[in-house]
Amino acid sequence: YFALANTVRDQMVGRWIRTQQYYYEKDPKRVYYLSLEFYMGRALQNTMLNLGIQSSCDEAMYQLGLDIEELEELEEDAGLGNGGLGRLAACFLDSMATLGLAAYGYGIRYEYGIFNQKIRQGWQVEEADDWLRYGNAWDKARPEYMVPVHYYGSVEHGADGDWSKPCKWVNSQVVFAMPYDTPTPGYGNNTVNTLRLYTAKSPNSFNLGVFNTGDYIQAVCDRNLAENISRVLYPNDNFFEGKELRLKQEYFVVCATLQDIIRRFKSPNHPTPSTPKVAIQLNDTHPSLAIPELMRLLIDIEEMEWDRAWKIVVNTCAYTNHTVLPEALERWPVHLREMLPRHLEIIYIINQKHIENISKHFPGDMDRLRRMSLVEEDGEKRVNMAHLCIVGSHAVNGVAAIHSKIIQDSVFKDFVELSEKMGEVNKFQNKTNGITPRRWLLLCNPGLADLIAEKIGEDWPKNLDQLRELTPLIDNPAFIRSINQVKQENKMKLAGFIEKEWGIKVNPASMFDVQVKRIHEYKRQLMNAIHMVVMYNRIKADPNKDFVPRTVMIGGKAAPGYHTAKMIIKLINSIASMVNNDPIVGDKLKIVYLENYRVSLAEKVIPAADLSEQISTAGTEASGTGNMKFMLNGALTIGTLDGANVEMAEEMGGENIFIFGMKVHEVEELDRSGYNARSFYESVPELKTALDQISSGYFSPLEPDQFQHFVDNLINHDRFKLLADFQSYVECQDRVSEAFKDTEQWTKMCLANIAASGKFSSDRTISEYAREIWGTKIVSKNS
Structure with a gap:
């Protein structure tokens, strides 16, 4: 594997160097995508594909008597993200390189990525993801660009004590940020951009006092x-x-990144330019400290006056919001001021000027001042990071x-x-998410990709709108048969994988009904689970009745401390062990928990799915990209x-999607009128039966009251309107079964779905960011 990986990497390095030299010479406006997560998955196959050398490598391995797929399976996923937000960042890197943007990803090179999930007796158990254990063929340490990051200490102000003038941050503790660069190749264009991830290094200077008292061992251990x-x-x-270590991580990546941006901006190649040369995109509020940190650098280090510095910050930064769930919004307690004393001062000045601005436009509206303040005073004093991002950015997008x-x-x-009121145009925008068609069709579903290329040519992976040309083929019976055949082959392959991994024999002719995503109450995997019980009860009540066979697959990780999510996993596995071992049910219904769902498993599951479950409560899922x-x-x-x-339905037409449930305004109305979940429990017989079975221990005979509290909680506090x-x-679901026949x-x-999916390419998303937020030209060089 390493021999192959290094050979492939070798093919990329020349292009990488030339791309970076080209950016240096042309000096275009650069885009910096700051994210605490990059969920990259595996790199080998993606690199071969984007460089156009996949078939050559395939042939070479075959000549050596090696199976390339076997080698690909040896690569660890780079799991440096949790789910949608981190995977989006990865798709964006692919698109930025494919479009030829001078763009850089910046984040943290976590030694341990997202945990590996094991299912033991139906429960999730977490194991550390030691993804670097055997080394990483894809990144390169760059010690020459190592930078210091400071924490703690105190601030020395000037004679007049003015916080908004240059100050000195002294007596701080230092950690070094060592960059590792991962090349990110564009598709078929010889452009290779850089993802720079930092790892923390302890300074080499020991406390000599400790040495002299002989506690040398402790001094070395403290480096950890x-x-x-x-x-x-x-x-x-x-x-x-709100853990201290998490704030340290957030500042660590921001501080190192901004030093790097300023170093590159000041490079001797060019004098200070008159036009803006930098765009910084904050992927959610995690890198929000970029705003006060850039202010600190401009005021304390560059000795710029406040208003000029602030203008630069606002024109440089833009913020993407990823969620409306209140429990997800970051609010850092101000008692953490010891860690970043200067930053809190700067945030207080930003807030003071912000409050003055609100008072000017809404005089006397005290309630508005309280709602909009960056510092929340109710209870423990906290800084609302989303508010900081909005005030410090020129663009905010959902x-x-x-x-x-x-x-x-x-x-x-x-x-x-x-x-x-301030006359700002276009500050609040929308940028609908997208996915890279390279990984998510060309790489993971070559059978379908070949069929498409046969009909519309080879250009569609770079221009996904061309898929519309497939629309007339809906009336071509031969093409429809070919599409169906590819799906069947993918299903056979996945069925084989499931049997090999988990020993469950599934019927490839059954409907593959799939819900894969993080386990969360708002995503309503629980609704899916209750539907499994309803289907099971129907089969048991009348085994000879016509029933469309289904294999229901659920995959996803629950945050280790999220008790309810872990109970949902246990419940699904309890239902599965009852259903899968019931001879009356046979292969009419099978339930598979896809253990340790991750990017490389998604690449196997998604091409084989018949039905995709996207069943969140209306108004809770910001976008979704699995859909x-x-x-x-x-x-x-x-x-x-x-x-x-919503936009998918618009693109494909309502007749090609199965929509159910309340709309956003109906959910809000139900909240206002007072939602009574119990009344739905009482009035829907199949629902009541299923919940009573779960509650009474039908699916957990060894621990009959295992799910009792869980069900009571649902009936009394159904926050996400599942019932x-x-x-x-x-x-x-009954309409789905009927249609599947x-x-x-x-x-x-x-x-019709495939032909309508052009809009959801991340190339389209990135083009919109470039045009409407970053003000950058697509550089696209094809040297």
Whole structure:
């Protein structure tokens, strides 16, 4: 594997050097994508594909008597992300390189990525993901660009004590940030961009006092404390955990990145330019400290006056919001001022000027001042990082049309109103997420990719809108048969994998009904689980009745501290062990928990899916990108009108998607009128039966009351309106089963999905960012 990986990398390095030299000479505006997560997955196959050398490598391995697929399976996933946010960053890097943008990803090279999930007796157990154990063929240490990062200490002010004038940060503790560069190749264009990830290194200078007292061993061991900063990825998705180490990580990446940006900006090649040369995109609020840190550098180091520095910061930074769930929004307690004393001072000045600005435009509106302040005073004093990002950025975007509307109409409504008063145009925008068609079709579904290329040529991976040319083929029976055949081959392959990995024999002719994503109450895997019980009960009640066979697959990790999510995993596995071992059910219904769901497993599952479950409560899923991957690979969606599902339905037409459940305004109305989950439990017989079975221990006979509290909680505190939407969901699932019986019509709908998925290429998303937020030209060199 390493011999092959290094050979492939060798093919890329020349292109990488030339690309960077080209940027140095042309000096275009550069884009810096700051993210605490990059969920890259495996690099070998993606690199071969983008460089156009896959078939040559394949042939060479064959000549050596080696199986290239076997070698590819040896590569560890680079799991430096939790889910959607980190995977989006990875797709964006691919698109930025493919479009020829002078762009850089910046993040942390976690020694341990997202944990490996094991299922033991139906429970999730976490194991450390030691992905670097055997080394990494894809990155290169760059010690020459190592930079110091400071924490703690105190601030010395000038004679007049003015915080907004240059100050000195003294007596701080230092840690070094050592960069590792990973090349990110564009598709078929010889462009190779850079992802720079930092690892924490302890300074070499020991405390000599400690040496002389003989505690040399302890002094060496204490180096670990500094290096813990880049040790492990926090495994929370859509949940804020206010731990000191997490704040250290956030500052670590921001501080190192900004030093690097300024070093490159000042490079001797060019005098200080008159036009802006830098765009910084903050991927959620995790890198929000970039705003006060850039202010600190401009004021304390470059000795710029406040207003000029602030203008530069706002024009440089832009912020992407990824969630409206209140528990996910970052709010850092101000008692952490000891760690970053100067930054808190700067945040206080930013806030003071912000408050003055609100008072000017909304005189006397004290309630508005309280709502919009960067510092929340109720209870423990906290800094609202989303507010800091909005105030310190020239553009704020959501990640799907409906999500951007929600943040403008409710979550950040006050800020939108202020922005309008100040005459700011286009500060609040939408940038619907996308996925890279290279990894998510060309790489993972070569059979389908070949079929498409036969009909519309080879150019579509760089221009996904061309898939529209497939639309007339919906009436071509031979092409429909070919599409169906590819799907069957993918299903056979996945069925073989499932049997080999987990010993479950599934029926490849059954409907592959798939829900893969992080386990979270708002994503409603629990609704899917209750539907499994309903299907099971129907088969048991009348075994001879016509039933469309299904294999229901659920995959995803739960945050280690998220008790309810872990209970959902246990419940699904408990139902599975009952259903899969019931001879009356046979192969009409099988349930598979896809253990340790990750990028490399997604590449196997998505091409084989018939039905994609996107069933979050309307108004909770910002966008979703798994939904796009399934659509592109010809699976049909059952979903609510939430996130990007709304735009998917618009593109493909409502007749090619299965929509159920309440809309956003209906969810809000239900909240206002007082939601009574119990009334739905009482009035939907199949729902009541299923919940009673779960509660009474039918699926957990050895621990009959295992799920009792869990079900009680659902009936009394159904925060995500699962019971309200359940009847609509079951009826919709019945329509799905009915549709699946007509293979030809079903496949036509699949083709309609594929043909309509052009909008959801991350190339389109990145082009919009470049044009409407970053103000950059597509450089696209093809040297």
